[in-house]
Amino acid sequence: DTAVSQTPKYLVTQMGNDKSIKCEQNLGHDTMYWYKQDSKKFLKIMFSYNNKELIINETVPNRFSPKSPDKAHLNLHINSLELGDSAVYFCASSQVSRGEAFFGQGTRLTVV
Amino acid sequence: TQLLEQSPQFLSIQEGENLTVYCNSSSVFSSLQWYRQEPGEGPVLLVTVVTGGEVKKLKRLTFQFGDARKDSSLHITADKKDNTGIYLCAGDTSGSRLTFGEGTQLTVNP
Numbered sequence: 001d002t003a004v005s006q007t008p009k010y011l012v013t014q015m016g017n018d019k020s021i022k023c024e025q026n027l028g029h030d031t032m033y034w035y036k037q038d039s040k041k042f043l044k045i046m047f048s049y050n051n052k053e054l055i056i057n058e059t060v061p062n063r064f065s066p067k068s069p070d071k072a073h074l075n076l077h078i079n080s081l082e083l084g085d086s087a088v089y090f091c092a093s094s095q096v097s098r099g100e101a102f103f104g105q106g107t108r109l110t111v112v
Numbered sequence: 113t114q115l116l117e118q119s120p121q122f123l124s125i126q127e128g129e130n131l132t133v134y135c136n137s138s139s140v141f142s143s144l145q146w147y148r149q150e151p152g153e154g155p156v157l158l159v160t161v162v163t164g165g166e167v168k169k170l171k172r173l174t175f176q177f178g179d180a181r182k183d184s185s186l187h188i189t190a191d192k193k194d195n196t197g198i199y200l201c202a203g204d205t206s207g208s209r210l211t212f213g214e215g216t217q218l219t220v221n222p
Binding site: 004035040041042043044045090092100101102103104105106 | 147149152154155156157160198202211214215217
């Protein structure tokens with residue numbers, strides 16, 4: 001039974017398109033995150049939600065909009081995709097905002 | 113911005129060799145975590161160190177937290193191919209976030 005699941009695993013799309021990545025956790029955690037891992041494998045936080053409330057919004061273009069319909073879900077919508085958005089996006093959750101993070105398998109986004 | 117610097121960034125060794133990965137910062141952390149990420153997967157927590165000077169062992173992995181809680185090291189003895197992956201340290205900072213280091217990509221050759 002997967003703890004943190006995100007879909008899709010792979011996403012190839014053209015520049016200018018709008019796409020969404022979904023994430024669900026069944027661990028009962030209060031906090032969820034989106035991270036971006038670039039080609040150099042550097043993992044950088046994008047957003048953090050605690051009980052559906054946005055608590056961290058790093059310097060991310062406003063083309064990226066997270067949505068948390070409930071504390072078990074945190075989706076990421078990206079408008080007007082650009083080549084530089086190509087990366088692996090990871091969803092994660094933790095019991096407290098600074099506790100152990102459980103990661104999903106990642107979504108490899110390729111913008112062509 | 114609190115930064116964590118990891119070194120080396122890339123490491124390729126033979127099975128049976130020992131290695132040490134370092135994680136350094138100018139900031140003090142209340143705790144520090146080490147994760148391993150295998151190809152095509154998300155990072156998985158290996159250990160959390162909390163007390164300055166703390167040493168934790170996990171099979172052939174030895175983790176140490178610096179006395180001043182600004183740095184940490186991961187030492188692997190007699191490494192095996194199944195340890196290939198990316199090792200990430202992450203510091204518990206103020207502001208409700210984990211700050212990750214740049215990662216060390218380890219390749220263990222047979």
